[in-house]
Structures are given as structure tokens and as C-alpha cells.
Amino acid sequence: MAEISPDSLVPRAVGPVASVFLLPGPGPTSVLKVYPQPLDRRTYNGIEVEQAKLSRLRSASSILLVQSLEELADGRTGLRMEFCAQSLPELVATGPLPIGDVIVLGQILSSVLAEAHHAGLVHGGVTPSNVVERPSGQPALADFGMALRLRFPRDLMGDAAYTAPEVLRDGELSEAADVYGLGAVLHLALTGQSPFPARPGESADDVVLRVLREPPAEVTGRDVPPALAKLLVRMMAKDPELRPEAAAAVREFEALLAGAGSAPEDELDFDDFRDELAAGRSTPVAAVASTPIKKRPKPLLIGAGVVVALVAVVAVLVRPGHDKASTEPPPTVSTPVTTTLSPTQTSTTPKPVTIKLNPPQDHGTSVALSWSYPTASTYYYVFVAEQGSKQARPTYTGTRTSLTVPVSPTLKYCFQVQGSNRGEFFESAPVGIRGASCAS
The missing domain is CATH 3.30.200.20 (Phosphorylase Kinase; domain 1)
Incomplete structure (x- = not known):
């Protein structure tokens, strides 16, 4: 120290x-x-x-x-x-986030909570101020962990609208309380208001009583998928036993991203909502979930006892009208054995290898990646397949053409870059380090 x-x-x-x-x-x-x-x-x-x-x-x-x-x-x-200059309250100060971004944010943060809960870790304070935007534009969850919360208990009154009822009653910090907090945070991102918006002349104690007794404010507007509104209500159930676990919430957010929603055919037509999009929302859900396309190969790591393939979808947290992603959505990816996704209504297949992925620079605990593609305004994902892992993990880099990836100094890795430009897809050849055998 x-x-x-x-x-x-x-x-x-x-x-x-x-x-x-x-x-x-x-x-x-x-x-x-x-x-x-x-x-x-x-x-x-x-x-x-x-x-x-x-x-x-x-x-x-x-x-x-x-x-x-x-x-x-x-x-x-x-x-x-x-240092992250902005948190969620600043991002929604000018209005709600685009619906597609809220769903992606839910998928990212619920994935974080699901993995942490599986490892025996509770966040203990999922509030809007703890959802921050990195300089790269990617969201992150801050102030994770119980050690400091037990040493320096926080005043729950200030964040009562985002705090689970059982926490307000008896201070019970738990996995279920984390899920409640995430639901409340996403409610703010989606509507621009807390689930229990302040009323004139209301005291902090009055807000606490409403959290304990009343349902959260409804999420209204025909542009909001009913499956999303229902999911947030269940995440904020008064009874912790009625809330979905974080891992179950991940699956529901991924279903929304895939366009599955709750339609009986496992396909939700988001065109039904386009005629009444909320003012200021620039990325409707249709921008991240639309017609299926042919399966695109993902990087595989061979010879480590498993074959690693991508099964997650991620993107960035953007402000309405702020980022380029509001006019050109990021490339969307999916599992190679189920529904595939396209960021536009145009069905297309990946082009031959066209992105040049330079030889990775292995620094032991990190790997520096860089790549090139001749067309500007191309949006990229980097896929990292780790020896012994069942999933390749994706990172969205926007239009940036470099990324430093944290790695274990003892494992083998494969890397691949995929890009999207106005409905067309491009990719690099997979490249390995430390003798990894990679295949698409």
C-alpha cells in the first residue's frame, strides 16, 4: 500500500x-x-x-x-x-435511453450479477450511481462487494426508490436484493424516472412506505415490448421469492435481444411498435433484433478438451442522439446453434475474411490486439476464446480498431474480430497465442 x-x-x-x-x-x-x-x-x-x-x-x-x-x-x-465521467443519472438527464440499449444493458449487468452470485458474491447496492459509462462508451457496474458495506453502512433513505423492501425493513442484503436493484435501475433507464417517482411534499419516509406497500410505476408506451415491462415488474416483486434469479434474467434479456420475447412462435415482431416510438429514443429494439440470417462462424479453441463458441450478445450504453451507434447499430452476434441475429432487416451472410487482425502482442497478463479494415464507420466485436472455458466472451469496441484484453498467464487463447457496416458483415481469421489451435 x-x-x-x-x-x-x-x-x-x-x-x-x-x-x-x-x-x-x-x-x-x-x-x-x-x-x-x-x-x-x-x-x-x-x-x-x-x-x-x-x-x-x-x-x-x-x-x-x-x-x-x-x-x-x-x-x-x-x-x-x-475514472468514469458519467453514471446512469447523468446519461438519462436528457431523456430515457433507447429501448435496445436498455435491453442490452440489462443483459450485460444481469450477466455480471449472475456470475458474481455463482461465485458467492453479492453486490449489495445496485443503484443508478453505480452504473457508470467508461471512456470507451461501455457500461460497468461499480462499488461491488460487501466488505465495505458492512464496515460503512450507507443511508438507505437516499436510494430508497431503488432499494428492495426487505433491505429497507431489516437490512437484508442478498442476491435477490441485487436483482431488485437492477430492475429499478433499468426502470430509470427505460422511463427516465425512478420506479417510485417523488411526489410534491413527500418526505423520504413516505417514499419508503410506498416501496414497502405499493407496486412500482407502470412502464407505459406501445414502443416498450410487453415482455420487457413484465420482466422488470417481476424483478421488483415485493416478495424476494417471486423474483427471477440473475441467471434467469440473463436468459430473458437474451430472448428479447433475439426477438423471442413472449410470442408463441418464439418471434416478436417489433414493427408493431415503430409507429409510436417515444420521443428522443433513437435506437428501437428492431435495430438489435430482426430477421434471422445464416449462421456466422465464431472462433474456436481446439485441443483444450473443449470447443469454445460464442453464446452471448453485448453492446454499449449510449445516450440518445449522442453516439454513432444511435444511427448505425453495433454488430449483433448469437449462438451458432440457435437463432441468429442481424442489426438490420436485410438478410445477409458474412463476407470472406477481410478484416486484418495483426499478430497479438502477448504481455503475460494482457494481450494487445489491433486490426484494420478499409471502410470507415465499421463497428467491431472482439471474441476471446479461453482454454477450458465453455464460452467465448465478446467485447464491443465501436469503431475503435484496438483493444487490450486481460488474460491468464498460464492459458491459451484464440481471438477473432467481426465487424458490421450497414448490414454487411466482415471478419478476421482466428489467431491464437501460446500454441493454441484455432478454427472458425
Whole structure:
């Protein structure tokens, strides 16, 4: 643990539990979240254990991890983290997010929670301020873990509208409470308001009573898929036993992305909603779920006892009218054995290998990737197949043509890049490191 001079800190925000400072340096700007008292050994060890487990999750790239613990001259401890300029409240300040982005956000964050819960980790405080946007445009879940929450309990009144009833009653932090918080967060992203919007003259205690007794505000508008509205209601059920587990929520979000929804034919026609899209929403669900196309090959890692193929769908969190993705949706991917997806209504097949993936630069715990394609405004996914894993993990990079991927120094990997430009698909040849045998 290194000691930091208070003179080097730039105040940014004061929260109910900790103060946040900017920590400029020769590299990227970091933030330091400083707690009012020194950390005891139990809390310190708890943070280390939690962060180590989180860093090993396949969804770790969607978690704002603690980079290091820093000691101030006055004995207080700070958590150094990546600087993310905006969180969800700032992103929805000008209006709700596009429906397609909300579904993708739900898929990403529920996947994070599902993996964490499987590893025995509870977030303990899924609120809008803990959903942040990285400089790359990708969303991440911040403030993960129970060690600090037990050491410095937060005032639940400020986030009562996003807090599960059982937490407000008796402080019971659980996996089910995480699912409730995610449902409430997505309600804000979808509507621009909390599930229990403030009423004139209402006190914080009044909000708590409504959370305990009343159903959340309805999600209205013909542009919102009924399956999505029903899912959020179930995630915010008063009874924790009635909420879906995070893993079940992942499957439902993926079904929405695939256009399955709740239609009996496993196919939902989102064209029915196009005539009444909410003002300010620039990416309807039809932009991420439409007619099937022929199956596109995904990178495979052979010789590790399994064959790894992609089965997940991810994208970025964008603001209405802010990112290029609002006019040209990112490429959409799916399992090679079930429904395939296309970001437009045009049915097409992948073109021959046209993206040039340069030889990966293996740095032991990370791999630097770069690639090229002659056409501008092409949107890319990078697929990473890890030895021993059942799934290749995707990362959306927008129009960027480079990515640094965290890896284990002892495993083999295969990489492939796929791109989309106005309904046409392109891909690179799969490339391996450390003697990996890769195939499409």
C-alpha cells in the first residue's frame, strides 16, 4: 500500500459514505474513493478477496474493479479506480435511453450479477450511481462487494426508490436484493424516472412506505415490448421469492435481444411498435433484433478438451442522439446453434475474411490486439476464446480498431474480430497465442 499526499487530490464529489477525488498522474486519470476512517484488517482482507474473485469472472470487463488500496497521510484509506465521467443519472438527464440499449444493458449487468452470485458474491447496492459509462462508451457496474458495506453502512433513505423492501425493513442484503436493484435501475433507464417517482411534499419516509406497500410505476408506451415491462415488474416483486434469479434474467434479456420475447412462435415482431416510438429514443429494439440470417462462424479453441463458441450478445450504453451507434447499430452476434441475429432487416451472410487482425502482442497478463479494415464507420466485436472455458466472451469496441484484453498467464487463447457496416458483415481469421489451435 503506497502513501498518497492529500495535496495531490482534486475534490470531485462527497457521498453519504465516502469522498471521491481525482488523482491526476502521468497515465490516465484515476479516482480515489476515500472513507472517513482507516480500514481494519478484516475489511482490508475482505476487499482483497472480493476483488480477486471479481477479477477472475468472465464478465470482469463490465465491472469497475479496485486497482489498488492507497493510504493517505492522515491514516485514511482510499480505493483507486478507473475514472468514469458519467453514471446512469447523468446519461438519462436528457431523456430515457433507447429501448435496445436498455435491453442490452440489462443483459450485460444481469450477466455480471449472475456470475458474481455463482461465485458467492453479492453486490449489495445496485443503484443508478453505480452504473457508470467508461471512456470507451461501455457500461460497468461499480462499488461491488460487501466488505465495505458492512464496515460503512450507507443511508438507505437516499436510494430508497431503488432499494428492495426487505433491505429497507431489516437490512437484508442478498442476491435477490441485487436483482431488485437492477430492475429499478433499468426502470430509470427505460422511463427516465425512478420506479417510485417523488411526489410534491413527500418526505423520504413516505417514499419508503410506498416501496414497502405499493407496486412500482407502470412502464407505459406501445414502443416498450410487453415482455420487457413484465420482466422488470417481476424483478421488483415485493416478495424476494417471486423474483427471477440473475441467471434467469440473463436468459430473458437474451430472448428479447433475439426477438423471442413472449410470442408463441418464439418471434416478436417489433414493427408493431415503430409507429409510436417515444420521443428522443433513437435506437428501437428492431435495430438489435430482426430477421434471422445464416449462421456466422465464431472462433474456436481446439485441443483444450473443449470447443469454445460464442453464446452471448453485448453492446454499449449510449445516450440518445449522442453516439454513432444511435444511427448505425453495433454488430449483433448469437449462438451458432440457435437463432441468429442481424442489426438490420436485410438478410445477409458474412463476407470472406477481410478484416486484418495483426499478430497479438502477448504481455503475460494482457494481450494487445489491433486490426484494420478499409471502410470507415465499421463497428467491431472482439471474441476471446479461453482454454477450458465453455464460452467465448465478446467485447464491443465501436469503431475503435484496438483493444487490450486481460488474460491468464498460464492459458491459451484464440481471438477473432467481426465487424458490421450497414448490414454487411466482415471478419478476421482466428489467431491464437501460446500454441493454441484455432478454427472458425
